[in-house]
Amino acid sequence: SNSFHLAVMPGEGIGVEVMEAAAVVLDAVEKRFDLSFRQEHVPGGAHHFKETGAILPNGGMERIGKADAILFGAMGWPDIRYPDGTEIAPQLDIRMHFGLYAGVRPIRAIPGTPPILTDERWKDIDLVIVRESTEGMFASRGKGEIIDDQEARDTQVITRKITEELTDFCCRLARRRRETRGTPGRVTIVDKANVFRSFAFMRKVFYEAAAKHPDIEARHHYIDAMALDLVRRPWDFDVLPTENLFGDILSDLGAGLIGGMGFAPSADIGGGHGMFQPSHGTAPDIAGKGIANPTAMILSAAMMLDWLGERHGSNAARDAARAIELGVDHAFGKLNLRSYDIGGRHGTRDIGSTIANLI
Amino acid sequence: SNSFHLAVMPGEGIGVEVMEAAAVVLDAVEKRFDLSFRQEHVPGGAHHFKETGAILPNGGMERIGKADAILFGAMGWPDIRYPDGTEIAPQLDIRMHFGLYAGVRPIRAIPGTPPILTDERWKDIDLVIVRESTEGMFASRGKGEIIDDQEARDTQVITRKITEELTDFCCRLARRRRETRGTPGRVTIVDKANVFRSFAFMRKVFYEAAAKHPDIEARHHYIDAMALDLVRRPWDFDVLPTENLFGDILSDLGAGLIGGMGFAPSADIGGGHGMFQPSHGTAPDIAGKGIANPTAMILSAAMMLDWLGERHGSNAARDAARAIELGVDHAFGKLNLRSYDIGGRHGTRDIGSTIANLI
Numbered sequence A, B: 001s002n003s004f005h006l007a008v009m010p011g012e013g014i015g016v017e018v019m020e021a022a023a024v025v026l027d028a029v030e031k032r033f034d035l036s037f038r039q040e041h042v043p044g045g046a047h048h049f050k051e052t053g054a055i056l057p058n059g060g061m062e063r064i065g066k067a068d069a070i071l072f073g074a075m076g077w078p079d080i081r082y083p084d085g086t087e088i089a090p091q092l093d094i095r096m097h098f099g100l101y102a103g104v105r106p107i108r109a110i111p112g113t114p115p116i117l118t119d120e121r122w123k124d125i126d127l128v129i130v131r132e133s134t135e136g137m138f139a140s141r142g143k144g145e146i147i148d149d150q151e152a153r154d155t156q157v158i159t160r161k162i163t164e165e166l167t168d169f170c171c172r173l174a175r176r177r178r179e180t181r182g183t184p185g186r187v188t189i190v191d192k193a194n195v196f197r198s199f200a201f202m203r204k205v206f207y208e209a210a211a212k213h214p215d216i217e218a219r220h221h222y223i224d225a226m227a228l229d230l231v232r233r234p235w236d237f238d239v240l241p242t243e244n245l246f247g248d249i250l251s252d253l254g255a256g257l258i259g260g261m262g263f264a265p266s267a268d269i270g271g272g273h274g275m276f277q278p279s280h281g282t283a284p285d286i287a288g289k290g291i292a293n294p295t296a297m298i299l300s301a302a303m304m305l306d307w308l309g310e311r312h313g314s315n316a317a318r319d320a321a322r323a324i325e326l327g328v329d330h331a332f333g334k335l336n337l338r339s340y341d342i343g344g345r346h347g348t349r350d351i352g353s354t355i356a357n358l359i
């Protein structure tokens, strides 16, 4: 089928702005390719919580669960918190609710954007961090103990089941990347197995599960060494599965390497569901100014189309995904599009419409 | 007093080589300044474990505890492990045994070394990560649970006591840096308080303790945002206290920004004890070749002298520390010293003797 039901959740802050830019791009691919979208808008976020006492509308979780894919802007606001001081983050609740264990966070240097590293291989950066997104340290969200105001604890949980699924997912991703982009087909787990039993367990299960994919090269790397090597030789890596909190950290580091969060898309996949969102948050400091870089949001929409294409056998969706990616590369690489975050003067709308026009 | 008893623990791999280079530098400062060292060599490490069944000699912990300072090379070897698969890491045992809660890891761009970031402010990088080194996630070392080969857990522990001590230490460090280097006197805790109660607790205690130092600016930053900002604007940061595992990750990231682990010294301080060691490990791949960069080890010796100088009111030790730092800067910045890790041809000994000659 080439007709898709999308749950569209702009959220708040710059989430709303970048979603508008992505909508213009989606309109363009709908016109150009044999595709049709039914877009169902679903509110939610910290302001929604403040007004209604709930992070999503009644029945919201069920509604978005019925869509073919969820397109998510950004939610959360520093001043609006739960009583325990932690932040409203509906994206975490959605990941947990639907078991979206694979947080796919590609890090690719966009041609034409200013290099961050002096090494000229910078332009070859093309890796994917796959952040496990339902357990690890985040299993402790809302469950940490505080004892007598003297001591606090949070517990990380790693399961065989999810580690196997994650490994399997990453091996398939590495294979597909090898076919479509010529990458080496290499999966490197990032852990701290030298010190912690839960990570030694994770690594062991990873190698067992990876053995079922003999065409894929399975490796391991320590989290600290990876933080170093993502600065020294990021061009050497392909697919990097890791624990939830490690993935949170490494994917922001990776975003830093390619010009910031405005260029870092993501997908959260699991159990037949997929949510697609930029890696950035609501950015209260620049919200409402029209200067947010919507590239991460637009590339997230491309990841959504690619995923829908694979899942539903839709060549139109796959082609549309590729067209968006090429549009982004052309806009920055050839047309000298320059967003504010890299020192330019092109606003959110400009960037959306420039990329839409290229499709 | 200007006479110091040093426990010298070269360890294994390149630990032995870089310690030899540091010894040449220590000899030079002993001659030049009014200082005398009694050096007591203490073995230990993974090979020691393999041969004797213990990571340190009998009574070794007591012996090093009696010294004025511990100078440590590197210990650990990938193929020699505990039965649970984790690595031999005596440095962790020493940190825990003596309560060396403050893991001080300065990140400073050495003049003359090749810039890593394209931004010209790269040369202004001068920050210190203070890795809490006795609790946090590492409280779980050797204690993680594995249930039926299906699920594994490790628990992080944050205490009020250690967080207060850490904060106090960091505020004093920021003050001293302001006086001696003109840095802004700013301490920024790095946590994940938006999601985890243990980190929300850590941040709360941090602000309470920092309030006792009204001349120091106290701030907070999320770990993921910090991983991004250490790539985007590391020159903006001063003193960065953080949880143990976060500090492990960020300090390696920081080392990557300044040319690698060969330039990253460290100190582990607590309870009147101090251990000084390069941030790197034993590097089995290059061990025995004479090409390891001893700069991190030599700068660690300088940190030791500075600490001894403060603690024992020894101007000679403080001056010696400063002379070593200036020697390193002069060797790389003016004499074009280039270690192998930054593409040069100066070996471990060369670098040690060049810096020693400058003193």
Ligand SMILES: CC(C)[C@H](C(=O)O)[C@@H](O)C(=O)O
Pocket (backbone or CB within 6 Å): A076, A089, A091, A092, A248, A279, A281, B194, B195, B224
């Ligand atoms: C907003 C925050 C809770 C969230 C996370 O930690 O997962 C964000 O950093 C992310 O990476 O999606």
Ligand SMILES: CC(C)[C@H](C(=O)O)[C@@H](O)C(=O)O
Pocket (backbone or CB within 6 Å): A194, A195, A224, B076, B089, B091, B092, B248, B279, B281
């Ligand atoms: C060797 C390893 C156990 C150690 C650590 O994780 O503390 C090292 O990475 C360090 O940074 O000192």
